[in-house]
Amino acid sequence: MVIPSQKHVRNSLLSRMHPDDYAAIETVLEPVTLKRKDVLIQPGQPLTHMRFIESGVASVVVGTREGRRIEVGIIGSEGASGLPLLFDVESTPHETFMQIDGEALQVDKASFRNLVEERPAFRKLMMRYAHIFQLLTAQTALSHGSYTLEERLARWLLMCHDRVSGDEFPITHEFLSVMLGVHRPGVTTTIHILEGAGTVRARRSHIEIVNRDKLKLIAGESYGIPEAEYRRLIAEDAAEG
Known part of the structure; x- marks a missing residue:
């Protein structure tokens, strides 16, 4: 896989960021193929990458000790997996895995944090997406209960x-x-x-x-x-x- 130009990238966050920010992140992006059931985030394990989904769908799930699980979030080409890194958090108790095959452009943890610290417009975009994802999880909780x-x-x-x-x-x-x-x-x-x-x-x-x-x-x-x-x-x- 080749890193696409911003004009041809499918992830909405990447396509909508400032061209200067895309030029900066483009140098550290790595394409990956994601198969159904591939785990993007393992509960309690160190986060390694922010993955901008190009195609396919990922689920964020929570579970009990007895093995019951339920979805609290969904990610596709509108977003990215690895949001705890935005807040300098190393791990999360929630699991994220692919439910539909796809592809992603990923950036390693250190490079992502450098971009967040050095590029205000990039940080603003990612914070806005984090806010929207929080709304999504809240709406999911409301839906489950109401x-x-x-x-x-x-x-x-x-x-x-x-x-x-x-x-x-x-x-x-x-x-x-x-x-x-x-x-x-x-x-x-x-x-x-x-x-x-x-x-x-x-x-x-x-x-x-x-x-x-x-x-x-x-x-x-x-x-x-x-x-x-x-x-x-x-x-x-x-x-x-």
Whole structure:
């Protein structure tokens, strides 16, 4: 893999940063291929890289000693994995792993911290993304506690759709049950409900979004707040700049 020019980079943070900042980070970027289930961050282990996702989707999950797990965050080409490094934190109890194959451009810990310290515009961009990711985790907590499984699944499918190219992506009912913290039969039943509403089409290990607008109506207020903040603070701000 070759490091792309800023014009052709797929990660939104890299594509929207100031050209001088991209020129600086470009010299220390390293391309990596990421396979499904690859662990990007191991709980309690030293963080080594900030990874700007170019394609694919990663999940941030928390777990109990008994082995129960639930997703609290999702990362695609809009963001990056390794945010604790921004705050000079060496490790985190949360795990991050790939749920859909993809690629990333990564920068080692020392180089990333140098960029944060030396380049104010770069630091501002990363801090804004960290703020948005915090909103995403908060919205996920609200969804788990306040919305129906149908609304939560619609939200999750919309977030995944935001982060993949095309309308179809690989996902299993078993994986969704873990990510949403529910039993698999509940996920299967809810997918059938969404199919009946004409929003998705499910086949073995894949889901296709066929009517995004209807899916957004089902998700309701569970979806949209972090996404609006991303547009306001990163996408629109970069366009104005």
